[in-house]
Amino acid sequence: MTVDRNWIMKLQHKLYLGLAAIFTILMVIGGLLFSQEYQKRRYTEQLVNLYQPALSASEGMISAFSELNSAVVKSLSPVVDSPQGSLLAAIELFNKNQNELTLLSGQLGLSGLPSEQLEQQFDETSVLALVLVNQYQEMLKQQRQLEGNVDILLSLLKSPDQSHQPELLLLQNDLLRLSLYIASPLHRNAWYNKDELELLEQNLAQRVESIRARDELAFTLNHSEMGYGVGEVRTLYHHMLANFDRFHIKLSQYQQAQQDLQLLLNQLHKQLVKKHELSMTHVQAVSRNNKRIEYVLIPLGIIIAGLLAFQTALQVRKPLNHLLEAIRFAQAGDFSYRIDIESHDEVAQLAGHFNEMMDRLGSITVSRAYLQEVLDTVLHGVIVTDHRFNIRFINAAAEYFFPEQAYVEGSIFNCRTEDGAMLLTASERQILNQQKRLTSIEKVVVLPSGHQVILTLSVTELVINEASHWVISLHDISQIKEAEKNLQLYAKVFETSNDAIVISSKHNVIEQVNPAFSRITGFEPEEVVGQNPSVLSSGKQDRGFYREMWTQLLMKGCWQGEIWNRRKNGEVYAEWLSIVAIHNELGLIERFVGVFSDITQRKEAEQLIHRQANYDALTELPNRRLFWDRLSQALLQAQANESQSSEAQVALLYVDLDGFKPVNDSFGHEYGDLLLKQVAVIMKSLIRITDTVARLGGDEFALILPGYSQAQLQEVAQSIVDQLMQPIMVKDKLIYIGASVGISIYPELANSQETLVHQADSAMYYVKNQSKSSFALYNSEMEVVAYEKIQLEQDLRDALNKDQMQVIFQPLYDAQSERIVSAEALLRWQHPVRGKLMPDLFIPLAEETGIIHSLGEWAIREACQQAVQALGGIGYVRVAVNISPKQFAQADFVSQVENILLETGFPAKYLELEVTERLIINDLNATASVLKQLSEIGVSVIVDDFGIGYASLNDLRQYPVTELKFDRSFIKDVCRSPQDSGMIRSMADLAHQMGMKVVAEGVEDADSLEMLKQMGCDFIQGFVYHEPMAMNKLAQLLENQAEVGQ
Structure with missing residues (x-):
């Protein structure tokens, strides 16, 4: 049996439409049911949400009432000074919660709540609390006043007569007992025993009358202060009794009001809890209805949807599989795949459009690849975005400037500068939208490697097919900036350097000098530019010096050393000069750069330091340091001249002034210093220019005399003694001193420098201890004398x-x-x-x-x-x-x-x-x-x-x-x-x-x-x-x- 294919397709189509209609009707019915139940549930949930703050307000009222009771209890204490603060705070809190509950009751539509009764009851209770506390405070004041009056009476009840002392003590005891009796119930909030109180008051009155009856104390008891005090005490007792009765009546009223209010609060809270529970039950009932609807409609909808999906899959699945496979080829970059579908439905039309798109993409891909390859060879970064600044294209140079995630995510806003700001700020984007271009804006970005670079950013609008795009170009100018910075630094160093800088040509013609050059030499730039540096020459260095300098400069490329030049005013100065040859790319010398500093002061300072280190500042004679050096040189010279006996001998004279310290002690150090200077002149006049006289310190001098015979040494030593024994005029005073001179000779007596000095020193001390103002040549017996002197000094100290x-x-x-x-x-x-x-x-x-x-x-x-x-x-x-x-x-x-x-x-x-x-x-x-x-x-x-x-x-x-x-x-x-x-x-x-x-x-x-x-x-x-x-x-x-x- 042959089945008509078109008939089957029509039957399937009608079935598909029927199922779709049924599914739509079910969805509408279900939506209506769901909407109705949703509205009910939402209303019920709103009620539930309102009940919760109502319950909180009710609980707040209960808590405030509890705080009020606690405040009342604390206030009924004698140690509380200002009790009304805590009472008013509790009342305010209660009223606040009550107002909030009244407002919520209106929104909930609650009826039957005892709100008005509760408000009246709380007002009554709060008023009673305030009255009760004020009355208690008044009683405290009266009790303190009573105690004060009792103290006054006790101070007045004193008698000089010792016979009356027992009765006075009994009266004092009654007063104290009465005061304590009144205070104890007040503090303990207890009732008085009126019988005991009346008995105490009668005893008090009897004691007073008994004492008043005595003649000796009549004046004291009839005194106005005593009478007033007794009357005031008794009056205060009666007031205290009346107030205490009223206080306990108010206390009973407050306790009754407190109980009534507590019952109303409990009743209100129970009603709210009950209504809240009813609302929750209603919400749960609505939820159960929604679930029953879900159990019926959802399975039915799933079945119908499944049938529709199955039908759709039969018609669409195969063409869609072809389409998905083509998309996968396109994602891989292969745009040669085509979809072949014989039908004429919507899927076939989609396949045709897809094939046309693949044709266009193929041609575009070829052009884009060519453009990408060209722009990747450009050293500048290029980024193309749409009008919303979403990245559509970026070349390799631009990718180098930013982390991969910055441009992969597709927006220029992800590209950031060094401080975290957007590459294009909001103000720059606003200018760009108005002027359609930006040029040469500097930005600092951090490369993915961590290094910072400086970019110039330019933006131009590009319109393609009536679509606006932005072309952003980025140029790395870090090296240019660094070069500019170095150039500015070099220029600043050139201008501000304290050292003079001279730039000359390869022919040694001055091209440029800095300000320091003019300060040091006195020549202005226009006076030396075009001249040879020899214009500064002082003539102190000969041609050989300059020849050696140029030889080293041309061979090694640099030279430095000390040189003496002449300033414009003719003054000769010392400078430390460094010259460097500047070569070009071919290694040929193009220029010379000379840098020099004025070291004249340093040279003078070195000379001063040398003089201070080697010469005595007062007498300008060699000091101990230079003395040792010259003595060492003299001995070396003597050793070299051993063949000539007269020149191989070095004599050392140690001279110590006699009577110098009394001069210092009597006339002062000024006279002593002037005297030492004259002594130095005298001793220098007695020896040859080639000999050395040194000041070793204090009033000790030493003379180095090479090549002297013993007769000549004795003559010099005697001359020193004679000259220094003569009175010396120092300012306005004639001063008398002497000199003790010790002599030793190398190598006749001493064979080393140390021995020579020791022997001369021993000989000098020998003379000083024997006769003074004389001289002696060293011999071994002097050591014994020196030792005896040391021993005698130690004995003298003991x-x-x-x-x-x-x-x-x-x-x-x-x-x-x-x-x-x-x-x-x-x-x-x-x-x-x-x-x-x-x-x-x-x-x-x-x-x-x-x-x-x-x-x-x-x-x-x-x-x-x-x-x-x-x-x-x-x-x-x-x-x-x-x-x-x-x-x-x-x-x-x-x-x-x-x-x-x-x-x-x-x-x-x-x-x-x-x-x-x-x-x-x-x-x-x-x-x-x-x-x-x-x-x-x-x-x-x-x-x-x-x-x-x-x-x-x-x-x-x-x-x-x-x-x-x-x-x-x-x-x-x-x-x-x-x-x-x-x-x-x-x-x-x-x-x-x-x-x-x-x-x-x-x-x-x-x-x-x-x-x-x-x-x-x-x-x-x-x-x-x-x-x-x-x-x-x-x-x-x-x-x-x-x-x-x-």
């Missing part, structure tokens, strides 16, 4: 601590009466090994080492103490103590003497201080000041060793000097030397004319004694009367003298 020092006294006699008038304290050192040592063996060492300060202070104190102990009971005589110039120069010397007198109790008028004539004339002004201060405290001053210090009596007139003691060198020859005797007579006469006494010391025989008496000496001291003795013997002499005088 002498005071070990009680080795002694003070003895030599009496001075009046020349006419031959009675003891004073005594001189003399110092002796009982050395444990060397025995008794005289002062001339250790005083110079003490002065040299500084021990003299402590030793001299001890001597004054010891002399005063012994005098007080031995002479205090028999009568004092004057005691003289010798003072060292170093002691005298101490700033606190006068105060030191004054303290010793206070400590020992020795009268100042009996203390005499002996100073040398040289000490006075070395610094007249300073000495005068000290002598004046001593005179003011009552201490006398004697000039010792007068006659050898070049002082005149006229010089001494300005000082408070009481006595002159002639030097013993005049006394010992007074009988044999008419010149000495005549001098003593003359000086004695002049001293007497100026009111001074004259002392002759060191008198040893009777002939000298008689002659000195005839010459006018007032006092005699010496062995002719007595040797120095202990203080107890002197005291015995004075006692005997006193007995004879009686």
Whole structure:
């Protein structure tokens, strides 16, 4: 049986349409049902959502009411100062929740809620709470006032009569009990026991009447203050009782209102909960209806949809498979695939259009590939976007500038600059929409590699088939910018450099100079441009110097060194010059660049540093450092000249000034410095120019004398000693010093530099310890002397601590009466090994080492103490103590003497201080000041060793000097030397004319004694009367003298 194919297709088509109609009807019915149920459910859910805040408002009212009750309880306490704040806050919170619940009730359409009753009940309760709390606070005030009045009464109930004290105490106790009784119920919120209260009040009244009845206290109890106080207390008691009754009535009313309000709140909350539960039940019922509809309509729709899908698949599946396969070929880039369908339905029409599209895409792909290949060879980045800035094309150069995800995602907005901004900002896009182009906008982007580049961005509109596109070109100008930056930097360095810069041609013709060149040389640019740099030449460098410089410059391409040139004003200056040759691409020299700085100040500073390092700043003599260097050179030269004996010898003289420190101490360092400068001039004048005289420090000098014979050395050494013994005029003062000179010779005595220096130093100290102002050639015995000096110094430092020092006294006699008038304290050192040592063996060492300060202070104190102990009971005589110039120069010397007198109790008028004539004339002004201060405290001053210090009596007139003691060198020859005797007579006469006494010391025989008496000496001291003795013997002499005088 043959079946008509067209008939079958028509039948299938009708079946397809029928199923589609049924499916549409079912969908409409289902939609209507779903819509109706959805509206119900939505309305019910809205109600449910409104019930929830209503419940919250109800719970808030309950919470606020609870806070109100809590606030009331806390407020009924005596420790709460301002209770109404918490009450008002709870009331405000309750009203807020109540208003919100009223509003929600209207929206929900709720009826039957006790809202108005609840509002009235809460207003009543809140008013009662406020009244209750205010009344309680008023009661507290009355209770405090009651306590205050009780305290006043207690203070008034005092009697001086002890017999009334028990009754007063009973009254005080009643008052206290009554006050506590009133306060206790108030604080505990309890009821009063009125019977007890009346009993206490009666006792109080009886006590008052009993005390009032006594005559002695009648005045006190009838006093206005007492009467007023008792009445005030009783009145307050009655007020307190009345208020407490009213308080408990209000408290009962508040508690009843509280219970009623709590019932209303609970009733309201239960109704809201019930209505909320009903709403939830309704929502659940609606949800069940929706599910029943879903269970019926959805399966039926699925069945019908399946039938339709099956029918559609039979007609469309095969052509669509062909179409999908063609799309896969197109996605792979193959546009040659074509779809062949014989039917004339919609699918066939789609296949035809698809084939036409594939033809066009094939031709477009060829053109696009050609364009891509061309633009990828361009060094600039190119991006083409549509009018919405979606990327349609990007070449390889543009891809290099941005991460892959930036352009793969398809929008130019994903391409960002270094700070995260869009490549095209909003303002730039606005300008672009108005002007249709942008040119040369600089952007900084970060490459995927992390490096930053600077791009110039230009945008132009491109219209294709009436469609607007944007062509964005990107040009990397990082290297140009870097070059510009370097050029600006080089120009700034050129202009601001402190070093002069000269640029010259390959023919060495100046082309350009910087401002520093003009500052250093004085030449302006127009004066030197076109000139040869030799215009600066000073002539200090010869042709050989320049020839060597150019040879190195042409061979190595650079040269640097120190050169002396001349400024425009003719001044010669030093510069440090660096020259570099600039080559072109072929390696040929095109230019020379010279950079130089003025190092004149540096050279001068180096010379100054060298001089400061090697020369003494004061005397300009070589210092210790240069001395060692020159001594080393002299010894090396001597070793080289060993064949010539005279030139192979080097002598070293160590010179130390004698008496220099007293000059510093007396006149100040200014005089000392000027004196050292004159000494340097004197010593330089006594040697050859090729010899060296150096200052080693302080007052020590050294002379390096190569090629001298011993006779010549002795002549130079003697000349130094003689010249320095002569008085030297320093400003306005004539100063006396000396010099101790030690000599050693290389290689005769010393075989090394260190040994030579050591021997000369030892020889110098040997002279200083022996006689001073002399010279000596080193020998081995001097080492022993040096060691003994060191040992003696150490022993001297321990002498005071070990009680080795002694003070003895030599009496001075009046020349006419031959009675003891004073005594001189003399110092002796009982050395444990060397025995008794005289002062001339250790005083110079003490002065040299500084021990003299402590030793001299001890001597004054010891002399005063012994005098007080031995002479205090028999009568004092004057005691003289010798003072060292170093002691005298101490700033606190006068105060030191004054303290010793206070400590020992020795009268100042009996203390005499002996100073040398040289000490006075070395610094007249300073000495005068000290002598004046001593005179003011009552201490006398004697000039010792007068006659050898070049002082005149006229010089001494300005000082408070009481006595002159002639030097013993005049006394010992007074009988044999008419010149000495005549001098003593003359000086004695002049001293007497100026009111001074004259002392002759060191008198040893009777002939000298008689002659000195005839010459006018007032006092005699010496062995002719007595040797120095202990203080107890002197005291015995004075006692005997006193007995004879009686």
